[in-house]
Amino acid sequence: xxxxxxxxxxxxxxxxxxxxxxxxxxxxxxxxxxxxxxxxxxxxxxxxxxxxxxxxxxxxxxxxxxxxxxxxxxxxxxxxxxxxxxxxxxxxxxxxxxxxxxxxxxxxxxxxxxxxxxxxxxxxxxxxxxxxxxxx
Numbered sequence: 001x002x003x004x005x006x007x008x009x010x011x012x013x014x015x016x017x018x019x020x021x022x023x024x025x026x027x028x029x030x031x032x033x034x035x036x037x038x039x040x041x042x043x044x045x046x047x048x049x050x051x052x053x054x055x056x057x058x059x060x061x062x063x064x065x066x067x068x069x070x071x072x073x074x075x076x077x078x079x080x081x082x083x084x085x086x087x088x089x090x091x092x093x094x095x096x097x098x099x100x101x102x103x104x105x106x107x108x109x110x111x112x113x114x115x116x117x118x119x120x121x122x123x124x125x126x127x128x129x130x131x132x133x134x135x136x
Contacts (some may be wrong), residue, residue: 004044006082006100008075013055013082015095017046022092024106028121029113031062035072035081039121042097043084044106051093057082064088066133110134 004021007014023045032041057073064070068087074080084094097106111123115131123129 004046004095004100004105006095007055008078008080008082008099010075010078010080012077013053013057013073013075013080015051015053015083015099017051017095019046019050021046023110024097024108025110025112026108026123026127027112028117029065030116031064031070032113033116033118036096039118040111041081041084042106042108043094044097044100045092045094048091048093051095053083059085 004017005015021044025045026040026042028040033039035041056076058076059071059073061069061071066088070087071085072081073083075082080099081096082099086092097103100106108124108127110128110130112130112134113132114123114129117123
């Protein structure tokens with residue numbers, strides 16, 4: 001399907017990814033809920049070697065449940081969350097699906113940390129449901 005492009009609301013951060021995503025998922029962990037301002041974070045994951053980012057995202061780092069850092073990149077100008085880097089998986093980078101220029105291309109295959117999902121959060125039928133991480 002070629003290039004995947006996107007960025008923040010003001011255009012200060014832009015990204016471009018070649019090839020197909022490694023994974024598309026919805027993460028319902030409390031950190032993703034807070035970071036997205038919603039019930040979950042819709043993330044499209046690419047190999048780092050397939051992605052390029054222009055602009056200077058501001059990163060917030062936190063230790064995740066795995067004991068490894070999670071870095072969340074947002075625009076320092078408009079504040080939009082744009083990307084996620086996982087210390088446990090340094091070979092990939094995740095981008096918020098809503099930051100895609102064409103968010104309709106996002107087709108989640110998995111819901112993670114469903115044990116943290118809110119009772120009012122209606123998950124899409126047909127996705128793999130994991131109560132915790134991909135390893136659970």
